[in-house]
Amino acid sequence: MDTTTSEVSLSQSAARRIARILSVEPGGTALRISVSGGGCSGFQYGFDLDTSRTPDDLVIERDGATVLIDSVSLPLIGGSEIDFVDDLIGQSFQVHNPNATASCGCGTSFSI
Numbered sequence: 001m002d003t004t005t006s007e008v009s010l011s012q013s014a015a016r017r018i019a020r021i022l023s024v025e026p027g028g029t030a031l032r033i034s035v036s037g038g039g040c041s042g043f044q045y046g047f048d049l050d051t052s053r054t055p056d057d058l059v060i061e062r063d064g065a066t067v068l069i070d071s072v073s074l075p076l077i078g079g080s081e082i083d084f085v086d087d088l089i090g091q092s093f094q095v096h097n098p099n100a101t102a103s104c105g106c107g108t109s110f111s112i
Contacts, residue, residue, distance in 0.1 A: 008069060009081045010062045014093060017084040018065035025049060030059075030066035033082065033095070035073040043076060045095055 010018075018031050032050040035043050053059065056071040067082065081096040 007078045007080075008058065008060060008074070010060050010065065010067060011081060011083040012063070013086075014082045014084040015062040015065040017093070018067065019063055021049075022065065026051065030068045032068045032070075033073070033077070033093075034070055035076045045077075047093055 021031070022029055029049050029051050030053070032046070032048045034046040034048070036046060038044045050068060053068060054070065058069040058071070058074055060067040060069070069077065076099060077095060077097055079098045083094045083096060085092055085094050
């Protein structure tokens with residue numbers, strides 16, 4: 001079961017991985033997920049550690065994990081599930097974005 005906040009959900013796998021990453025960071029650190037122009041499909045996802053929150057950030061908390069999404073990125077990833085995948089190809093965070101009409105092979109960029 002996923003926890004949904006403003007139509008963005010965080011899978012249990014992603015929450016566990018984020019919590020593990022944040023456990024070795026200073027208090028108040030969160031994973032910031034953002035969208036910017038670029039990448040091979042038009043927009044690209046960014047994953048960064050951040051200690052500063054703004055009043056308009058969406059804050060998602062689950063099982064010791066904290067994720068921040070800024071108000072400009074949120075409309076582009078609304079309805080998405082943030083997941084963490086560990087398979088033969090490697091480990092990565094993935095955004096399952098229902099708004100994306102196309103994405104690149106590596107999953108870090110998309111178009112709408």
